[in-house]
Amino acid sequence: MLPTLNGRIQTxxxxxxxxxGVITFLITPLxxxxxxxxxxxxxxxxxxxxxILLTTLVLGIVWELIYHGIQQFRWEKDWPTMxxxxxxxxxxxxxxxxxxxxxxxxxxxDSVPFWAFFIDFSVIWFVIWVWTNxxxxxxxxxxxxxxxxxx
Amino acid sequence: xxxxxxxxxxxxxxxxxxxxxxxxxxxxxDQLLQxxxxxxxxxxxxxxxxxxxxxxxxxxxxxSFVTLDYxxxxxxxxxxxxxxxTLDFAWQTxxxxxxxxxxxxxxxxxxxxxxxxxxxxxxxxYGFAEGVRKLDPKVLWGLFSEPIFxxxxxxxxxxxxxxxxxxxxxxxxxxxxxxxxxxxxxxxYGGGYFTILTPPEGASATKRVAFRxxxxxxxxxxxxxxxxxxxxxxxxxxNDYRHIVNAYEAHEHVYERLVQHPSTVLVRGGGIVAxxxxxxxxxxxxxxxxxxxxxxxxxxxxxxTNDGYGNEADPRPGGGRTRVFMRRRGGNGWAYxxxxxxxxxxxxxxxxQVRQLEGEQRAELYKRMGGTNTPWRKSWQRQMNQGRRxxxxxxxxxxxxxxxxxxxxxxxxIRTAQxxxxxxxxxxxxxxGLEADIAEHRLLKDLLEHGGASRNPxxxxxxxxxxxxIGTTSGTGAMYASGATTLGGYFPGVDTFLGLQVAAQEIYxxxxxxxxxxxxxxxxxxxxxxxxxxxSAP
Numbered sequence: 001m002l003p004t005l006n007g008r009i010q011t012x013x014x015x016x017x018x019x020x021g022v023i024t025f026l027i028t029p030l031x032x033x034x035x036x037x038x039x040x041x042x043x044x045x046x047x048x049x050x051x052i053l054l055t056t057l058v059l060g061i062v063w064e065l066i067y068h069g070i071q072q073f074r075w076e077k078d079w080p081t082m083x084x085x086x087x088x089x090x091x092x093x094x095x096x097x098x099x100x101x102x103x104x105x106x107x108x109x110d111s112v113p114f115w116a117f118f119i120d121f122s123v124i125w126f127v128i129w130v131w132t133n134x135x136x137x138x139x140x141x142x143x144x145x146x147x148x149x150x151x
Numbered sequence: 152x153x154x155x156x157x158x159x160x161x162x163x164x165x166x167x168x169x170x171x172x173x174x175x176x177x178x179x180x181d182q183l184l185q186x187x188x189x190x191x192x193x194x195x196x197x198x199x200x201x202x203x204x205x206x207x208x209x210x211x212x213x214x215s216f217v218t219l220d221y222x223x224x225x226x227x228x229x230x231x232x233x234x235x236x237t238l239d240f241a242w243q244t245x246x247x248x249x250x251x252x253x254x255x256x257x258x259x260x261x262x263x264x265x266x267x268x269x270x271x272x273x274x275x276x277y278g279f280a281e282g283v284r285k286l287d288p289k290v291l292w293g294l295f296s297e298p299i300f301x302x303x304x305x306x307x308x309x310x311x312x313x314x315x316x317x318x319x320x321x322x323x324x325x326x327x328x329x330x331x332x333x334x335x336x337x338x339x340y341g342g343g344y345f346t347i348l349t350p351p352e353g354a355s356a357t358k359r360v361a362f363r364x365x366x367x368x369x370x371x372x373x374x375x376x377x378x379x380x381x382x383x384x385x386x387x388x389x390n391d392y393r394h395i396v397n398a399y400e401a402h403e404h405v406y407e408r409l410v411q412h413p414s415t416v417l418v419r420g421g422g423i424v425a426x427x428x429x430x431x432x433x434x435x436x437x438x439x440x441x442x443x444x445x446x447x448x449x450x451x452x453x454x455x456t457n458d459g460y461g462n463e464a465d466p467r468p469g470g471g472r473t474r475v476f477m478r479r480r481g482g483n484g485w486a487y488x489x490x491x492x493x494x495x496x497x498x499x500x501x502x503x504q505v506r507q508l509e510g511e512q513r514a515e516l517y518k519r520m521g522g523t524n525t526p527w528r529k530s531w532q533r534q535m536n537q538g539r540r541x542x543x544x545x546x547x548x549x550x551x552x553x554x555x556x557x558x559x560x561x562x563x564x565i566r567t568a569q570x571x572x573x574x575x576x577x578x579x580x581x582x583x584g585l586e587a588d589i590a591e592h593r594l595l596k597d598l599l600e601h602g603g604a605s606r607n608p609x610x611x612x613x614x615x616x617x618x619x620x621i622g623t624t625s626g627t628g629a630m631y632a633s634g635a636t637t638l639g640g641y642f643p644g645v646d647t648f649l650g651l652q653v654a655a656q657e658i659y660x661x662x663x664x665x666x667x668x669x670x671x672x673x674x675x676x677x678x679x680x681x682x683x684x685x686x687s688a689p
Contacts, residue, residue, distance in 0.1 A: 002499030075479040077495035137274045138680045139673035145498045145653050
């Protein structure tokens with residue numbers, strides 16, 4: 001990708017709202033529970049997964065500032081395809097930490113099973129990564145030439 | 152294709168072949184030639200037939216192709232557009248230049264995976280399509296890990312041409328093509344333009360045909376490539392066009408000779424073309440046992456991190472070294488860069504940055520990110536390292552003061568930091584790629600003198616952010632330009648596949664505002680993409 005800071009943030013919000021929103025809706029009832037928690041088609045489960053999505057979005061804007069800073073050291077001022085995928089490691093780790101210790105308002109400590117979080121986060125991340133690296137160019141023909149800006 | 156005695160290598164079909172020998176009616180007269188604006192009556196009085204077409208694109212290379220493709224997809228009917236060109240197909244000049252500079256169809260060009268002139272969306276990219284078609288995990292891994300763990304993916308020239316051919320058929324490009332040479336475009340009283348076409352002999356009843364249009368697009372490509380003055384002098388004084396060649400002219404005889412006879416070759420230049428020529432010379436050593444000694448002459452020898460001003464220690468405005476945030480890798484003489492500009496000029500930070508800059512500041516950033524460069528490729532590094540080890544690849548740093556013949560050989564007096572050194576060689580291959588001034592092109596010269604066009608801070612055609620030629624407006628009409636002739640504008644990287652597409656998108660956007668074509672919103676764009684995939688007409 002060849003993002004500008006503005007484009008990064010716009011793309012981040014667009015992707016998490018559109019794809020994150022839809023995938024979260026579909027995937028939540030299918031996520032595995034554990035001995036203490038059952039997830040399903042109910043308000044509590046959706047509250048947890050949508051709050052995870054929101055946390056990723058808010059923290060993501062901070063992450064984008066950091067990535068933009070790192071990008072300045074690159075002569076090409078690009079953001080290699082691989083970086084877009086592997087940044088799942090740091091981002092997921094931080095969100096999981098906050099979720100697990102109960103630091104996210106609305107999610108209680110130990111209320112989200114690890115594997116449920118893992119699957120939820122990975123599926124959304126992977127779909128967004130694939131979409132960003134190709135198909136996004138089809139409906140939004142100006143997007144790739146304008147640093148990832150949508151408006 | 153090329154007159155060997157000419158000072159400029161212009162890879163276009165000789166225009167004189169289009170001029171009929173005897174005087175016939177319908178020709179330009181003095182009144183027309185001297186007027187900046189023409190009336191319909193003036194053209195009619197000269198006996199020149201007038202053809203009404205709302206949009207003409209002049210050039211007929213990949214610039215014209217991409218623009219026409221965009222507009223066709225944006226819903227402009229085929230009847231409203233014409234391509235005026237001496238070329239038979241859009242990639243003719245491109246294929247000629249790549250072939251002689253040692254990129255035949257099976258070799259890979261220096262271009263990004265997603266810059267597809269046959270696909271305005273760039274999806275699927277060349278690399279993705281190749282990886283999936285051949286089920287080749289290596290290609291897909293390369294795409295994923297470039298440029299960190301793999302060299303940048305680049306498409307094969309042959310694949311590019313085949314895909315262009317497919318798209319040309321899909322959009323009915325050939326039916327839009329009108330053969331002939333264009334040297335004059337003049338503004339019309341009442342708006343729009345007259346474009347004067349000289350058709351091939353016998354193709355029309357008159358010597359010239361005038362296309363009356365509201366919009367004109369100029370995409371005539373490189374005005375020409377110049378030889379270095381000392382090389383040109385040697386060629387003409389000694390009438391020797393065999394031993395001193397430009398990489399962009401056909402020079403297969405050099406390689407044939409090298410395979411038969413152990414010889415020494417002087418390669419001049421430090422860019423992508425020099426890399427290609429070296430690869431050919433070294434491949435011939437490996438494959439055919441040629442005993443070629445290579446002397447590689449750099450004017451600027453890059454030793455490490457650098458920018459467009461040169462090495463760390465080289466002088467730059469404001470003094471000092473390269474900026475931490477603005478330096479690229481280099482070594483062994485070369486400055487290394489994946490493509491001919493830092494990648495983000497085609498859509499990211501540098502594109503956004505240059506778009507805001509004017510005059511001096513813009514020229515400064517161009518300079519800083521510019522400079523001759525070439526990609527770092529594993530295979531090239533291996534060959535050069537072998538050559539250095541075995542002593543048949545040597546570098547010299549300097550400029551050539553003088554050249555004299557010595558029998559069949561040439562003695563170059565090379566001025567180096569240690570004084571003047573004579574270097575005797577059998578052949579000289581010039582890969583310096585010195586570009587001619589835009590005024591060498593007759594159409595561009597005419598536009599500068601009579602069309603209201605002007606030059607930008609880098610000396611090329613001055614275009615606005617929407618690629619409209621500044622100063623050429625005529626009533627409700629507009630004239631656009633894209634490609635190499637517009638280098639130095641608000642968008643760098645114009646002379647590349649992706650650059651032509653960026654330009655085409657801006658031109659389409661401007662024409663959509665004027666109501667000439669439809670907007671490519673998400674729905675139309677997606678529908679059109681499916682049509683592209685299915686291979687059905689837009």
